Amino acid sequence: MRRSFFARNPSVLWFIAILALFTLAVTLLAEATGTGAISTSFVKTLGKTLCLCLIAIAMDVVWGYCGILSLGHFAFFGIGGYAVGMWLMYARTETIVAQSLSNQIIPPTAQEVSDAIASQIFGVVGASEFPPIWAFAHSLPLQLLMVVLVPGLLALVFGWLAFRSRVTGVYLSILTQAMTLALSLYLFQNDSGLRGNNGLSGLQNIPGAEAVPQALISIRFFWASALALALGYVLFAFVTSGKMGSVIRAIRDNETRVRFLGYDVEAYKLFVFTLTAVVSGIAGALYYPQAGIINPAEIAPIASIYLAVWVAIGGRGRLYGAVLGTVFVTLLSSWFTGGGAPDITLGSYTLQWTDWWLVLLGLSFVAVTLFAPKGIGGLVDLITDRRAHARHGAEAGPDAGAPREEESRT
Numbered sequence: 215m216r217r218s219f220f221a222r223n224p225s226v227l228w229f230i231a232i233l234a235l236f237t238l239a240v241t242l243l244a245e246a247t248g249t250g251a252i253s254t255s256f257v258k259t260l261g262k263t264l265c266l267c268l269i270a271i272a273m274d275v276v277w278g279y280c281g282i283l284s285l286g287h288f289a290f291f292g293i294g295g296y297a298v299g300m301w302l303m304y305a306r307t308e309t310i311v312a313q314s315l316s317n318q319i320i321p322p323t324a325q326e327v328s329d330a331i332a333s334q335i336f337g338v339v340g341a342s343e344f345p346p347i348w349a350f351a352h353s354l355p356l357q358l359l360m361v362v363l364v365p366g367l368l369a370l371v372f373g374w375l376a377f378r379s380r381v382t383g384v385y386l387s388i389l390t391q392a393m394t395l396a397l398s399l400y401l402f403q404n405d406s407g408l409r410g411n412n413g414l415s416g417l418q419n420i421p422g423a424e425a426v427p428q429a430l431i432s433i434r435f436f437w438a439s440a441l442a443l444a445l446g447y448v449l450f451a452f453v454t455s456g457k458m459g460s461v462i463r464a465i466r467d468n469e470t471r472v473r474f475l476g477y478d479v480e481a482y483k484l485f486v487f488t489l490t491a492v493v494s495g496i497a498g499a500l501y502y503p504q505a506g507i508i509n510p511a512e513i514a515p516i517a518s519i520y521l522a523v524w525v526a527i528g529g530r531g532r533l534y535g536a537v538l539g540t541v542f543v544t545l546l547s548s549w550f551t552g553g554g555a556p557d558i559t560l561g562s563y564t565l566q567w568t569d570w571w572l573v574l575l576g577l578s579f580v581a582v583t584l585f586a587p588k589g590i591g592g593l594v595d596l597i598t599d600r601r602a603h604a605r606h607g608a609e610a611g612p613d614a615g616a617p618r619e620e621e622s623r624t
Contacts, residue, residue, distance in 0.1 A: 219452060226451045229534055230444050237440045244436075246429035254429045258504045261436035263544050265501035268439075268446045270528070270536040272490035272497070273521050275450050278530030279459070280486045281466030285518045286390035287494050289397050290365035292513035294495030295502035297364060299414035300348060301357040302503065305421035307334045308352075338412050345407030361499045362492050369491030370484065377480040377487075382469065394515045401510035413509025417502055435504050442500055443537075446493055450533055453489070462486060463531075523579045528589045535591025542590060547571060 220227050242248040244257050252260075269291050276282045311330045315322045322330075333342045350356035376389055404410035420431055454462060464472045465479055473479045502508045520543075528539020549555055550567040558565040567574075582589055 219455070223451050223455055225534060226448060229447055229537075233440060233444055233447075237437065240436060241433065244429070244433045246427065246433045254432050257429075257432045257436055259545075259548060261432065261439045261504045262501055263541060264436070264439035264443045265497045265504070266524075266544055267537045267540045268443045268497040268500075269494045270521060270524050270540040271443075271446055271450055271533050272493045274525050274528075274530060274533060274536035275454060275462075276486055276490045277522065278525060278532070278536070279454050279466060280462045280483060281469075282483060282487060283384075283387045283522065284390045284487070284490075285387050285515060285522065286394040287490065288517040288521055289394040289513050290369060290491040290494040291498035291501070291517075292508065293365050293368070294361045294498030295508045295512070296408060296414065297357050297360040297495070298499040299417050299502055299508050300351040300408075301354050302417045302419075302421065303335055303414050304331065304348070304351040305354075306416060306419050307331050309421060309424075310334070336409065339404040339410050341404075347407045358499070361495050365491045365495035366488055369488045373484045373487040377483050391515045391518070394513060394518055398510050398513045398515070401513065411509060413507055413512075414502075415507045417508065418504070418506040420503070432504065435500065439500050439504075442496060446497075447533060447537075449493070453486070454533070458482075523575065526579060526589060527582050529591025530589070532589075532591040532594070534594065535589050538590045543575065547575070550574070 240252060240257065240260060243251040245252070245254050269287065273284070273287050276284050276287070308327070308331055311327060311334060315327065315330065328344070329342065332344045336342060336344075344351070350360065372390075372393060376386055381389060400406055401408055402411055408414065418428065418431070420426070423431060453459065461472065461477055461482055465477075465482060469479055502512075524540045524543050525536045526539070527543060528537065529535030550571040555567040557567065586592060
């Protein structure tokens with residue numbers, strides 16, 4: 215009898231249960247919905263961390279399961295943020311302009327309102343007209359569609375060109391990094407249509423919710439981030455299980471042999487690459503309204519390298535490992551760079567963690583690579599192995615949960 219998906223993947227239920235308890239605890243301790251023991255700024259930090267966990271899971275699927283070391287997935291994350299940020303800036307500026315023009319004796323025309331909005335948004339870069347890419351900025355449904363379509367189409371086109379050319383290994387990593395760098399450099403230009411180095415700001419001010427306190431908005435975004443992470447975890451657990459998961463892992467281990475067996479390797483890789491890009495875009499759309507600002511520096515290649523470090527520290531090939539690594543590194547980073555860690559005085563020199571955090575992160579990555587290749591997620595494997603130490607003999611069947619030889623004789 216075939217077991218259900220959750221019976222075959224108990225870690226999914228464990229993850230959802232832990233995430234639900236965590237969400238409930240934060241809700242009960244938040245300022246807007248509970249005792250106020252957790253500040254609004256920290257609720258935002260936790261919400262942003264959940265969004266980073268979602269893109270880390272996507273990165274783990276494309277790298278840890280499929281073997282594609284992408285150094286460009288943070289670009290998809292940023293594109294999602296820009297897509298939703300365009301509507302947020304447009305709608306908020308439209309409200310401000312409408313209020314300022316409402317006192318005129320002669321009501322302004324729609325064109326005058328549009329010109330005023332454009333001048334307000336792009337005056338900082340010396341422009342006064344909407345670029346073509348802002349054609350749908352007035353519509354939230356269309357911009358939400360862009361959150362999915364733009365990263366998906368970019369990944370589809372890039373992946374199709376790269377995979378059909380049989381580009382693999384470090385060369386593919388360099389190509390993804392080059393794509394990210396090109397996009398970042400383009401966005402730094404003032405005539406890119408996205409305000410250049412200034413980026414999009416004020417994204418925490420949700421249009422239509424001016425009277426709603428930030429404490430309540432932050433907890434709502436936290437709930438949305440937790441829900442997105444739960445759904446993303448279930449989705450990728452489904453993708454990496456069963457026959458598809460076996461093929462994806464086989465491509466990682468021996469792509470040539472999988473192709474020899476008759477599987478369309480390029481189609482599988484393109485599917486994984488595109489799906490993870492779309493999920494990354496959704497994560498970015500939830501992240502930047504909580505951050506309040508997005509600029510081209512967020513899409514720089516170094517951000518994707520950090521993402522790979524999080525996954526490596528958490529443990530590649532384990533969805534929960536990507537979450538553990540991201541939570542561990544991001545919260546520790548907030549503590550070290552936010553002034554939580556006390557400076558250390560060494561004679562005439564004062565060790566300031568804000569200056570040394572990246573060095574510590576790099577050393578941690580090297581240490582994990584050399585001494586703990588399974589990462590933090592390997593600790594879970596160690597506990598699981600200890601619980602199963604009473605089982606002896608080789609597995610009597612091909613499935614992971616098949617009886618052992620000694621058990622099958624009893």
